[in-house]
Amino acid sequence: DAGVIQSPRHEVTEMGQEVTLRCKPISGHNSLFWYRQTMMRGLELLIYFNNNVPIDDSGMPEDRFSAKMPNASFSTLKIQPSEPRDSAVYFCASSLGRDGRTNQPQHFGDGTRLSIL
């Protein structure tokens, strides 16, 4: 079975450009999470969705960041305009959420390594 699929794997762009990261969750999973990983701050949750609805976006750093989940099989994280401090690895993860059960792990994609010059 296919895991979480992220694209692109690597992205290098100049500051000020718009960056769009894409994620396809595991089929049947109803929760989707976007994380950012840096050496300084570790793994940070940016936003997560349940049944395509954003539940918690308190981790989104600022208005330059936006995320959408138009359907159950696709999500995007957009940065506009991008800045050098946005350079990081961005992970998408999905899980099968079930009421009353906490044991479903989040399955991660391979990440997008983003470099803003």
Next chain:
Amino acid sequence: AQKITQTQPGMFVQEKEAVTLDCTYDTSDPSYGLFWYKQPSSGEMIFLIYQGSYDQQNATEGRYSLNFQKARKSANLVISASQLGDSAMYFCAMREGADSSYKLIFGSGTRLLVRP
């Protein structure tokens, strides 16, 4: 206050020996889940093992086991018979509440290096 604390930034272990990676957590929710993930140098995040707050027995998955001490709020990962391929970052994470759709809170990680 930190929800998940991993006090060992880095550790060494000799190949074939066992190693314990520490994790303490802080929550007032009676229902929670604890997870361990492995991140090798290639960067992917790999789920290893899960322990639920109501589980009576410590979780085990192959060479991985979780030493769950609820009263002390610790969930240490034990890797038996270490292999060179175990060299990686290891993250402890917690999910609060009784719903698997809730977010995970991650610790800062422990870098494990297995010596031949």
